[in-house]
Amino acid sequence: MSQRAWLLCVLCGLYGCVLPDYKVLEDPPKQPLERNTVDMPFGDADCNSCVKDHCQAEYTDCGETCGEYKWPVSPAWSVPDQADPFVKCLATQCDAACNVQWGCVKNYRWPEKDSGYSITIKVTDALQETRNIEGAKVTACQGRDPACQVGMGQESSGTTDASGHVTLALTRDFVGYFLVEKIADGYVPMIATWSQPAYVVDNTFTLSLFKPAWIQAMASQVKVTVQKNVGHVIFKAHNCLPLRYIGGDEANADAEDVSVSYTPRSENSSDVVYVQLGLQIDPAATHTSSQGMGYGGMFNLSPGAVTLSGSHDGLDVGSAGLPMRADNLGVVFLVPRAR
Numbered sequence: 001m002s003q004r005a006w007l008l009c010v011l012c013g014l015y016g017c018v019l020p021d022y023k024v025l026e027d028p029p030k031q032p033l034e035r036n037t038v039d040m041p042f043g044d045a046d047c048n049s050c051v052k053d054h055c056q057a058e059y060t061d062c063g064e065t066c067g068e069y070k071w072p073v074s075p076a077w078s079v080p081d082q083a084d085p086f087v088k089c090l091a092t093q094c095d096a097a098c099n100v101q102w103g104c105v106k107n108y109r110w111p112e113k114d115s116g117y118s119i120t121i122k123v124t125d126a127l128q129e130t131r132n133i134e135g136a137k138v139t140a141c142q143g144r145d146p147a148c149q150v151g152m153g154q155e156s157s158g159t160t161d162a163s164g165h166v167t168l169a170l171t172r173d174f175v176g177y178f179l180v181e182k183i184a185d186g187y188v189p190m191i192a193t194w195s196q197p198a199y200v201v202d203n204t205f206t207l208s209l210f211k212p213a214w215i216q217a218m219a220s221q222v223k224v225t226v227q228k229n230v231g232h233v234i235f236k237a238h239n240c241l242p243l244r245y246i247g248g249d250e251a252n253a254d255a256e257d258v259s260v261s262y263t264p265r266s267e268n269s270s271d272v273v274y275v276q277l278g279l280q281i282d283p284a285a286t287h288t289s290s291q292g293m294g295y296g297g298m299f300n301l302s303p304g305a306v307t308l309s310g311s312h313d314g315l316d317v318g319s320a321g322l323p324m325r326a327d328n329l330g331v332v333f334l335v336p337r338a339r
Contacts, residue, residue, distance in 0.1 A: 050097035055089035062086045073100050074108035075253070075335050077242040078201055084244075091241060091251035101255075104240035105317050105336045110200050113172040119203045120167045123160050123180060125187075126208040132164025133209060137182040140168045144305060146323035148179055170199075177322065178207070186211055189328045195308075195320035196335040198243060210329055219299045221281040224270045230300045233322065233330040235260060237294040237310055240336050247293060254294035258310045258317060259287045260334070262298060270299040301330075310334045 051059065059066055065083045070076075079087050090100050121138055125131035137159055145153030155174055158166040177193035187209040199205070216226045226232070237255035238246070245253040260272050274285040275292030288294045303326045309319040318337040322330045 044098070047094060047098035050094040051090070054093035055086060058086040058089045070108070072103040072107055073098065073240055073242070074104035074338075075196065075198060075238060075240065075243050076108055076110050076201060076338075079242045079244045087242060087245070088250045091245070100241065101239040102312060102315060102317070102336070104338075105315060106339055108240075108338050110197055110338055113200060116169060116171050117203065118167050118169050119199055119205070120165055121160075121178065122164045122204070122206040123166070124164055124206060124208045126210050126214065129206075129208060132160075132162070133183060133185075133187070134160055134162050134164065135182075135184060136160045136164075136166075136180055136187075136209075138166045138168065138207075139179045139181075140170055140174065140176060141179055141323075142171075142174060142176040144177070144321045144323050146303075146305075146325065148323075180207055180209065183209060188212060188215065189325070190331060191322060191325065191328055192331040192333075193320055193322055194333045194335055195318045196338055198333065198335055201243065207331070215299075215329065218281065218297070219270070222270070222273050222283045224299045227268060227300050229326045230268070230302060231306075231324040231326060231328045231330060232297065232299045233262075233301060233306070233308070233324075233332060234295065234297040235308055235332040235334055237288045237296070237317075237334045238336065252290055254290045255288055255310075255312070255317075255334075256290045256294075257287045258294070258312050258334070260296055260308055260310050262301075262306055262308045264302070264304075264306070266300075266302040268300045269302065272296055272298050306330070308332050308334065 062083050065080060066086050073090060090098060095101060123133040123136045139148055139157040140155040141148035142153050142155050148154050155170055156168045158168055160166045175197055177191055179191055181189040190207060190209060192207055215232055219226050237258040238253050239255040241251055241253040243253060245251040247254060273281050273283060273296055274288055275295040276282040276285050276289045277291040288296055301324050303324050306322045306324045307319055310317045318334050320332050320334060322332055324330055
């Protein structure tokens with residue numbers, strides 16, 4: 001298999017497995033808007049006019065579900081099937097007028113949990129997503145504590161069953177990362193984190209594991225040799241569209257034109273690289289591409305606290321901290337910054 005085909009397999013495996021399988025969250029009931037009117041709470045006349053001109057039928061058909069949305073469009077929106085045509089219309093017909101892709105930055109809130117809750121994580125093989133990983137230890141770690149020990153940052157922990165699933169209990173205000181380790185068959189331990197608590201709008205997602213040779217195959221695309229006792233990061237940048245539209249066609253939540261930086265840098269750490277058209281890593285690229293599904297990464301990071309920051313046309317769209325461990329793969333989802 002050629003390196004290009006190998007990279008394609010690896011990244012397609014990541015795309016199909018690492019991303020959460022977002023489900024619908026029922027928000028507390030709110031006063032619905034009138035069915036036959038479009039009323040933007042922020043009073044944006046251009047957006048209001050565009051929706052009336054192009055998306056009125058989809059809004060009316062959506063009913064109370066769309067009337068209950070808090071504007072602007074954001075990753076916190078849960079989109080059931082009846083709302084799908086309206087959101088797609090916003091993305092395709094009113095993107096500029098309503099600033100659909102980036103209007104949510106620092107302008108929306110995540111729903112708050114009333115009590116503790118549980119999430120279910122499925123662990124699979126990155127190249128064979130139907131291959132479930134049994135016996136992996138999965139830990140929810142509060143904050144950015146690299147040790148993540150009981151009584152010192154460890155929220156809850158469990159071991160995947162034969163179907164690759166494990167259920168973890170989280171406190172209502174959990175914000176942290178997920179650690180996958182003690183894995184058989186030579187998989188690289190993984191640290192997964194979100195720049196925003198996207199897991200509050202879903203209670204199940206999947207993480208897919210890599211082997212060292214697969215990481216080297218990606219690094220080879222930019223002539224980087226993977227070293228020992230260091231870590232590596234794959235990131236994915238999102239825009240403001242709801243999480244249902246990750247990898248979508250008419251509406252696509254994969255962020256275009258996001259430049260990512262990270263600190264600290266070490267002597268041997270690589271530059272930030274981006275996946276472009278054809279799922280190839282382009283060493284000359286300076287930002288994410290929707291054709292590359294918003295992916296990028298960096299190699300050979302020294303262990304310790306690492307911060308990734310993303311920007312779009314000078315707009316600070318978000319950042320995420322990661323407690324990098326030696327010989328681990330970090331997976332970071334850069335979701336637009338909330339209030």
